[in-house]
Amino acid sequence: MEGVHQRMEKTSKFKILIADDSPVSRRILEAFLAKRDYDVISVADGEEALQVLSRDDAPRLAVLDWMMPGLEGTRVCRKLREQTEDKPYVYVLLLTARTEKADLLKGLDSGADDYITKPFDPPELLARLSVGRRILDLQDKLIAARDELRFRASHDALTGVSNRAVILETLHREQSRQEREGGSFGIIMVDLDHFKNVNDTYGHLCGDAVLQETSKIMQASLRPYDVVGRYGGEEFLIVVPRSDAPSAQRVAERIRKAIAAKPILTPAGEISVTASFGVAASTDAARMEPQHLLQMADDALYRAKQNGRNRSELAPASPLPEAVPQASNSE
């Protein structure tokens, strides 16, 4: 038997897999579909079919012959449906000479979406394939809508960074990781300086532009595994995994300089913006609960404001005594 015949063609064509052990039947189907602008991948047995369908760029439409040596079409279906659910759905059409009702039910029960009897009737095959494509198209739209909703549920609408719930969740996750694996991590509390003035002087549109631009600068200054979220109005929280206090402060300084480096372009013209940073870290020597860590970072941020703004302050290395934290101040 021949191996996999693949036609590498423009990606605009709809990919389809054909599995049939008979070279003649396979060739007929292949020629027929290729003329209909399908990008045909054809294989001679069930194992190969499953292999192709498990690839990352797998076709999402498959015509499987029921009777094949090795893995039958129905078994390919079963195995396919057992695979992880985050793979794109494959619409399967069983090709069968069996016309007994019990057989057809068995075929559909195996996870096939539809069946067509051989020798196939060309218009019927095309019609059934277009049903499949309609369903796949519908699924794509639903997935896109779901992804969009997921994004909106986890991100801040204005700035596109994580929202408050997600950044706090990230902080708790990082703490759990530390409990399991040890090591340290840092957090940075960021607050834009005199942001109220921007809003009052230039209006909210400009304020929004400033928030958007500074968010971009922060994101650009972070490593891929650092996460920034909008914590409050003009306040951001950054979680810096696998970092001790000095390296978290280096991250803060990098962002501070980037923000202060050049004015931000807004609808009202260029506005110079700076930000203040409070940095705290939870280390193996001094592990801290998220709430406590937030408190420390907030206190450090308060000191940064007190000491003239456009600067970063590091929380003291040893944790505060148990009862103390209550002097919460953000400006």
Add this chain to the structure above:
Amino acid sequence: MKTEARDAQSSPFTSDDASDSVLDVAQALERMEGDRELLEELAHLFTDEWPKSASEIDAAFNAGDTTLLERFAHGLKGAAANVGAGRLSTAASEMEKLARAGNLKTLPAQWEIVKEEAATLFEEFERLYRKASR
């Protein structure tokens, strides 16, 4: 392609009508949307595959494996129907039924019929495509 007397009398639309024909080119072409090159390619494919299929069927006989015989006969039935080989398809279909019934007594005789039909078909292919391809 060369004309064939048999073509004229069988309807191109149903495979049943073609079941008594060695090779119904018109009907096969109908299935292939008039693609003569494809039909010729399939004839070659079919002919080339045959020795392998036949030896596999012989092996299944030796093993007394009727399930395997059923499967082979089934595949042959479909492939033959696809190229418009009605008589071979019918013979293979008969063989499939016998195999499904586990009838090892009458199966060998049916297998002989299938082989004869196949031989007749290949002569027909030869007649049609030798001149055309050389």
